[in-house]
Structure formats: C-alpha cells, structure tokens
Amino acid sequence: MLKNWVNERLIPKFFHWKLREIERYRNLHIGEECYIWGDGISVKYFDLGLFSDKISIPCSHLPFHKDFHKLNVPYAFYIENLWFYPFTKNTSPPFNYLRNYIQKEYRSIIESRKDITFFLSWTNSPTIRENNVLYIHKRYNYLGLNSDLLPSVSAFEYFLGSIRGAIFLAYFMGFKKIYLLGFDYTHKNSSILHWYEKGEGLSKKIINYNSDFFNIMKDVIEIITVTLEGKAELLPSITYEELTSCVPHFRENTELLSEERMKILSTWPGYTIF
Numbered sequence: 001m002l003k004n005w006v007n008e009r010l011i012p013k014f015f016h017w018k019l020r021e022i023e024r025y026r027n028l029h030i031g032e033e034c035y036i037w038g039d040g041i042s043v044k045y046f047d048l049g050l051f052s053d054k055i056s057i058p059c060s061h062l063p064f065h066k067d068f069h070k071l072n073v074p075y076a077f078y079i080e081n082l083w084f085y086p087f088t089k090n091t092s093p094p095f096n097y098l099r100n101y102i103q104k105e106y107r108s109i110i111e112s113r114k115d116i117t118f119f120l121s122w123t124n125s126p127t128i129r130e131n132n133v134l135y136i137h138k139r140y141n142y143l144g145l146n147s148d149l150l151p152s153v154s155a156f157e158y159f160l161g162s163i164r165g166a167i168f169l170a171y172f173m174g175f176k177k178i179y180l181l182g183f184d185y186t187h188k189n190s191s192i193l194h195w196y197e198k199g200e201g202l203s204k205k206i207i208n209y210n211s212d213f214f215n216i217m218k219d220v221i222e223i224i225t226v227t228l229e230g231k232a233e234l235l236p237s238i239t240y241e242e243l244t245s246c247v248p249h250f251r252e253n254t255e256l257l258s259e260e261r262m263k264i265l266s267t268w269p270g271y272t273i274f
Contacts, residue, residue: 019122021134022172029055030174035071036166037062039194040184041201042228044256045248046240051181057170059162061102061196062182063109064261077119077166078106079136079159084124090269101267119169136165164213167223177222179243180235185209186225188233196253196265197272209233 035051037043037058048067056071060078082088084107088100107128110118114132122135138159158168163183170178184191184201186209191201214234217223225232227239228248240248253262253273266273 019135019137022119022136025173027174029170031176032174033177033179034170034175035179035181036163036170036183038163038180038182038184039196040182041191041193041195041197042184042187042226042240043182043195044200044253045228045250046181047244047246047249050244050246054179055175057166059166061106061194061265063106063113064196064257064265066256066258073116075117075119075169077162077169079119079121079138079162079165081121081123083121084128092270098269099267101264105261105264119165158213161210163210167213167217167221171217171221175221177224179238180223180225183225186232186235187227187237188231189227189229190233193272196257196262198253198274199272200250206233 032055034055034057037056039060039062043062043065048065049070052070052072054072055075056073057075057077058068058071058073059076060080062068063076083100084103086100086104087097088103089095089097110116110128110130110133116132118130118133119136120128120133122137125135136159159165163180167178180186182195185206190204190206190209192204193199193201211234214223218235223235225235225237226243227237229239231237240246257265262273265271
C-alpha cells in the first residue's frame with residue numbers, strides 16, 4: 001500500500017515540474033502521420049529505407065538496427081522501469097540480478113544522437129541525465145495537462161507498456177494517423193520473438209491484445225497495423241507490400257546487427273541470438 005501511494009501520489013507530485021516538460025510537445029504535429037516501431041519478428045522483412053517519408057517513433061531496441069539511420073527519428077520511446085542501471089532483474093524465471101550490458105549500449109546511442117529526444121521512465125532519472133531525455137511517469141495524470149484529451153477516461157492506463165505509451169504520446173503530439181510496424185501481437189497470424197533474435201519466430205495466437213486500450217484510442221486517432229500478409233485481429237491493417245509496393249524480404253539477424261551488438265544482446269537470458 002505504501003509503495004502504491006509513493007508511486008501514484010508522492011512521486012508525480014514531487015516530480016511535477018520535471019514531468020511537465022512533455023507539455024511543450026503537445027499538438028506539435030497536428031494533422032501529421034507517423035510510424036511507431038516495435039521489436040517483432042516482422043521487422044526482419046522490412047526495408048527501413050522505405051519509411052523515411054514520415055516521422056518514426058521506435059520503441060525498445062530498434063536503434064540497434066544497422067539501417068536505423070535511414071529512418072526519420074526525432075523521438076524514441078523506452079518506458080522500462082529501472083532499466084538504465086548497471087544491474088537489473090531479469091523478467092523470467094529463475095529470477096535473479098544480472099549485469100545489464102544492453103542498457104549501456106543503448107545509453108551510448110542516447111549520448112551520441114543528440115538530434116533525438118528519448119522518452120524514458122522516470123525511474124531512470126538518477127542514472128541518466130542527458131539533455132535529450134524526457135521522463136515519463138506511468139501514473140502521472142497527463143490528461144490533466146489539457147482538458148480536451150479524453151476527459152472521460154483515466155490517464156493511468158496510457159503508459160503501461162511500450163505500445164500504449166507510444167500511441168498515446170503520438171496522440172498527445174497531435175498526429176492524426178499511426179502505422180504500427182513490428183507489433184506482431186496485433187496481427188491475426190501473430191508471432192513471438194524479436195527481430196534481433198535468430199530465426200523466423202514462432203506462431204502464437206494472441207487474443208484481445210490491448211483490446212481495452214485500442215477500443216478507446218481508435219476513436220480519436222487512426223491506427224493501422226502493418227502485416228506481412230493477412231489481417232489484424234482488432235485494428236485496421238495493411239500489408240507491407242500494399243504500403244510500400246515492395247515484396248517483403250527476410251533477412252537474418254546477422255544482416256541487421258553488428259557482431260558487437262549481437263554479443264551484447266546475447267547476454268540477456270532467454271534471447272536466442274546465435
């Protein structure tokens with residue numbers, strides 16, 4: 001109970017001045033379209049050079065991609081709590097603390113790409129204080145900043161996870177249409193594993209993925225998920241070929257990552273890199 005009170009009441013109040021920095025991005029991109037990138041296996045089939053026509057907002061590890069520089073990326077989103085620390089707790093059993101080499105590599109990207117604003121969880125504020133970093137709090141009432149943002153719905157749900165957070169951020173910035181790439185859980189023929197892992201992924205049926213969130217947001221912003229083939233379960237969809245006029249082409253992770261970054265990613269338990 002005390003932990004919840006600290007997270008939901010004390011921290012947002014104490015860091016109010018810092019969390020409000022996002023306000024300067026409100027409605028900055030009214031009427032524009034953007035791409036939001038996840039880490040799904042489908043990214044292996046995409047030519048990133050075909051997506052430079054719109055702003056891209058990558059989540060998680062897309063900045064490790066060899067072709068990341070081909071995208072138009074003014075913003076990146078990494079909402080994981082307590083990530084930018086030397087040690088972290090792994091997310092699957094057996095649970096233990098381990099040295100986090102991945103965050104160190106991502107940190108180097110933050111330091112070198114001053115042209116990108118990185119939106120990170122406030123829990124990382126003690127360890128990363130770059131000028132191009134803004135902090136997000138999952139329990140901060142962002143709707144309270146502007147009464148026209150979904151006034152009938154609690155804001156507390158909107159930064160619980162990368163896909164929710166990135167979509168809400170795009171809506172907050174005024175984008176009118178979002179294309180989701182690499183969010184394979186939204187596909188009817190859904191799959192698991194990541195583009196930086198070895199192989200073509202594994203089929204797994206995902207039912208009602210974030211359905212409560214999508215049912216709210218699709219009424220205020222157009223959301224289209226990009227599939228390799230077929231449809232999506234809850235959202236309108238378009239295939240990669242329909243969108244780009246190019247046939248998808250599979251590339252293994254060895255073609256998409258440097259050897260050094262493959263070694264770094266392989267230190268995380270559960271990732272099949274080699």
